[in-house]
Amino acid sequence: MPVTIVDDEVIIGFDAQRLNEIFGRSREEELYDVLIIGAGPAGLTAGVYCERKMLNTLIVSENIGGQALESWAIENYMGFRMVTGDELMKKFEEQVRSGNIHMELDRILSLQSEDGTFIAKTATGTKYLAKAVILAQGKRPKKLGVADEERYLGRGLSVCSTCDGPLYKEKVVAVVGGGNSALQTAIEMSKIAREVHLVVRSTIRADESYLQAYKERKNIITHTHSVISALHGNSLLKAITIMDRDSGRETRIELDGVFAEIGWIPNTDFLEGFVDMNEQKEIRIDINCHTSVPGIFAAGDVTNIKTKQIITAAGEGAKAALEAYEYHVNG
Numbered sequence: 001m002p003v004t005i006v007d008d009e010v011i012i013g014f015d016a017q018r019l020n021e022i023f024g025r026s027r028e029e030e031l032y033d034v035l036i037i038g039a040g041p042a043g044l045t046a047g048v049y050c051e052r053k054m055l056n057t058l059i060v061s062e063n064i065g066g067q068a069l070e071s072w073a074i075e076n077y078m079g080f081r082m083v084t085g086d087e088l089m090k091k092f093e094e095q096v097r098s099g100n101i102h103m104e105l106d107r108i109l110s111l112q113s114e115d116g117t118f119i120a121k122t123a124t125g126t127k128y129l130a131k132a133v134i135l136a137q138g139k140r141p142k143k144l145g146v147a148d149e150e151r152y153l154g155r156g157l158s159v160c161s162t163c164d165g166p167l168y169k170e171k172v173v174a175v176v177g178g179g180n181s182a183l184q185t186a187i188e189m190s191k192i193a194r195e196v197h198l199v200v201r202s203t204i205r206a207d208e209s210y211l212q213a214y215k216e217r218k219n220i221i222t223h224t225h226s227v228i229s230a231l232h233g234n235s236l237l238k239a240i241t242i243m244d245r246d247s248g249r250e251t252r253i254e255l256d257g258v259f260a261e262i263g264w265i266p267n268t269d270f271l272e273g274f275v276d277m278n279e280q281k282e283i284r285i286d287i288n289c290h291t292s293v294p295g296i297f298a299a300g301d302v303t304n305i306k307t308k309q310i311i312t313a314a315g316e317g318a319k320a321a322l323e324a325y326e327y328h329v330n331g
């Protein structure tokens with residue numbers, strides 16, 4: 001359920017009428033040059049570049065800021081030694097709002113093409129028309145399925161070891177998962193943290209190179225056939241309980257952080273059969289952000305580009321916008 005806070009007002013769900021009163025009337029039936037889906041780092045950057053090319057642009061997104069809002073300490077975005085996700089994304093938003101771009105808070109449910117025009121339908125029943133589309137709707141982490149997960153996300157529970165790993169120097173952490181990403185994170189964290197608990201649902205299934213490196217690390221304690229059954233703490237995560245799936249026996253582990261490495265789900269359900277995707281349901285793009293459909297571009301975490309970071313999402317958003325401009329000019 002989306003919750004939107006505007007000044008002191010809290011809006012629960014897609015109250016289209018109230019959102020339109022605050023953010024301006026929706027421009028249904030207007031034919032935009034570019035529709036951008038998603039207002040994370042990729043979509044917002046694409047918006048600024050489209051505006052600079054004088055394209056009549058609409059951004060439709062469920063929230064403004066995307067996943068970066070979840071990060072309380074970003075230390076790898078150029079120009080800032082440290083910035084919270086909230087602060088950084090406010091700056092992105094300010095830059096977009098200073099230009100002539102329309103933004104709507106809504107969820108796109110379908111996208112289709114009719115006589116060279118793209119038609120997007122939303123959760124509030126609105127229909128938007130555009131000559132070109134930039135897909136920038138990111139991804140969401142798979143859930144651990146344990147109580148209080150949302151509460152501790154960014155407060156000890158992390159889904160981004162590249163981002164948060166350095167914060168756990170000499171501390172105790174757990175890594176959840178048994179594939180390549182989990183093993184890679186466990187190996188990297190074992191060089192930073194004092195102790196790493198690897199919590200594996202069944203058994204480890206990873207490439208030989210990772211297995212070799214993992215076996216050499218003395219400070220990784222592995223719990224196979226185990227799941228996290230509870231998270232404990234106050235404002236920050238302080239401990240977990242893990243349960244042995246065979247015996248049902250529970251063990252409490254005091255720690256400072258947990259890295260969930262159990263996979264991601266790209267937000268591409270509504271594109272099934274419309275654009276080409278890989279096995280992970282990420283949108284396939286070429287090096288210039290073109291998808292398999294002419295006039296549809298994609299950028300950021302929703303694509304098959306391997307690196308999933310704010311700086312790369314923003315860079316890809318800029319590329320996608322410049323390609324959309326060329327498409328607009330040349331057809």
Ligand SMILES: Cc1cc2nc3c(=O)[nH]c(=O)nc-3n(C[C@H](O)[C@H](O)[C@H](O)COP(=O)(O)OP(=O)(O)OC[C@H]3O[C@@H](n4cnc5c(N)ncnc54)[C@H](O)[C@@H]3O)c2cc1C
Pocket residue numbers: 037038039040041042043060061062063064065066067068069070071073074075076077106107108109136137138139153154158159160163164267270299300301302308309310311313
């Ligand atoms: C906890 C956490 C900490 C992180 N820390 C860092 C860090 O320190 N440094 C770093 O570089 N990266 C970090 N990352 C990764 C970074 O946030 C992402 O790589 C980046 O946000 C991707 O940007 P994006 O624009 O591609 O997608 P997203 O940020 O996922 O934005 C997608 C947007 O699309 C919207 N959307 C989704 N589906 C729809 C739909 N159907 N209709 C309309 N809108 C839709 C979403 O609401 C969202 O606004 C972190 C991620 C997390 C989760």
